[in-house]
Amino acid sequence: MAGKAAVIGLGSMGFGMATSLLRAGFAVAGCDVDAGSVSRFAQAGGRAAASPADAARDASVVVSVVVNAAQTETVLFGEAGAAETMAEGAVFVSSATMDPEIARRLAARLEASGRHYLDAPISGGAQRAAEGALTMLASGSEAAFATARPALQAMTAKLYELGPEPGQGAAFKMINQLLAGVHIAAACEAIAFAARQGLDIAKVYEVITASAGNSWMFENRIPHVLDADYTPRSAVEIFVKDLGIIQDMARGQRFPVPLSAAALQMFLATSACGMGRDDDASVARLYAQIGGAKLPG
Template sequence: MTVYARRKENPAGARTNRAALIGIGSMGLGMAMSLRRAGFEVAGFDVDAAAVARLVDEGGRGAASPAEAAEGADVVVSVVVNAAQTEAILFGANGVAETMAEGAVFVSSATIDPDVVRRLATPLEATGRLYLDAPISGGSVRAAEGALTVLASGSPAAFARARPALDAIATNVYELGDEPGVGAAFKMINQLLAGVHIAAASEAIAFAARQGLDIRKVYEVITASAGNSWMFENRVPHVLDGDYTPRSAVDIFVKDLGIIQDMARSAKFPVPVAAAALQMFLATSAAGMGRDDDASVARLYAKITGTELPPPANLTKPA
């Protein structure tokens, strides 16, 4: 495994590379801005026309389809949610596989099953293009700062072609293997822990409220104690402020923990803690909060137990 830190600035006089960015949500827009700062010409596509307009406002070029965005690009960065979207971007109508430059690299950041990654990579690489399996971690703020972490695997040629773009979007890039799929497997371990930690943090803060404790004081004490986790420290403030703006939605973990269940079943490996967390995310989604912030698991606990939490401040129909 190799880890490298990005170069902070593009050298003066460096050539301008052509990049395409498919999926211009909060993460994708931040990544596009980072690519622009590094000297890339960025063309982007999103199904949401307003997202494309935001890219144009930041100096990028809007495109009417993935194929148009990828035309002649050296690197195509895909920032979508799942395997079906990734496959459609590659091989569907107006897909990028035929318009990418010969020898260009497709950088896939979606969190998907490692076996599916390999299934997608094989036909793309048969066309003379490259596939880098590159799930990301860090959130929208770090995306805008060019400070993501990338868990990547692929051929040496794919890494070499993608390196300028990786330097632009990330401070740490883990080179985890020489074929696609390894990065996805690493990301699943991260998602198992992240999902369990969010569910546990939600359970703990709702239970504290049920006990009549000052939950702001609970947050202060736990973040200075052994029971703290990154997810407790990051997500509980959403509960305290009643702010369920979806930085990461409940349904993301329904998907990711579901993939982990499938992988574990295939490997005949028990994951009972992850399974319990999945049930809480599923129940939260079923209660109408699937598109809300994943800290909404705490709202589910409150709802089913009659516990009072700070009311949602940014929802038209509080759950």
């Protein structure tokens, strides 16, 4: 047995991370606000936990896979929070995307109690989470890495150790999210514009993915548009949140980020039209509504 771990947040990413730990031989406790997710995890071989405190008890590594900084703080320090029961020397691995300054504050608060904090946002999507093949952008003390590394390696294909200070991982993730959001918005604009020209957008996809204008996001998201399948692999609201964080960070540093600001407005408008919980390729549907383009479905 590799040891005891906990995963708090058994959504599309957290569930895959938890089952990857099970496959690696960890005894894993999992909890989530959704009882169905907890039941499904128990059926997969994990221990169902009633709260973060219950999940974290006796675990050497506690992985938090929630949406944002506020939820992370609640998982740690709220009623029945994990900080109550984590053993001294245990590591809290925070995978939520958040402002680096908030990551630093949460880390300082936890580390004052004799526990470790790894700032460890993730990238790769639900399928890679299920395969134990995520990219993780982690920062924290060597002591934290030494304790958590076997668990981190079980969940990742690429583990970047980015420095000794929490907040550095979060900063790297925000650069990724700036590019990802801009690229999704650009891909959706391009495919909707192609449709407005009356082009065969399946052929446009074929041509662009073999040309210099291609991007990872174009190649990954445009099939959702072609299939008229807006089941949320990554929801519009994720980029409303993340591009909003980028705007706040940039404003505080007096740094201009006009491209990400424009992309944020497109995600906001898509959300305002009722598609906030749909796949982020729904930005193409917004463009089609505005510009009179006809998309599949």
